[in-house]
Amino acid sequence: MIELFISAFLKGGMYILISMGLSLVYGVMxxxxxxxxxFYLIGAYCSYIGLSMLKLPGVVV
Structure with a gap:
């Protein structure tokens, strides 16, 4: 159960950072x-490659 909360907290923080970056750039320009x-897509693609094809553990990626 605690892993679920940690995972949700990390994903939520990631979405918050992405949305803050978008709103900051839109607000200024x-x-x-x-x-x-x-850049988010590139990071997700690199994680997918690392986890599925290179068989790296999730902590490394």
């Missing part, structure tokens, strides 16, 4: 910058 989503 008044132009939506979707490069944040691209």
């Amino acid at each position: 008044k132009i939506p910058n979707f490069a944040h989503g691209e």
Whole structure:
């Protein structure tokens, strides 16, 4: 049960950081910058490669 709370807390913190970055850039420039989503996608893809193809443990990735 505690692992569920920790996982939810970490995912929520990650979503908060992404949304804060998007809102900060939009608030300053008044132009939506979707490069944040691209970097998030690159990180997710690298994690997928590390976990599934390279068989790295989750702590390393």
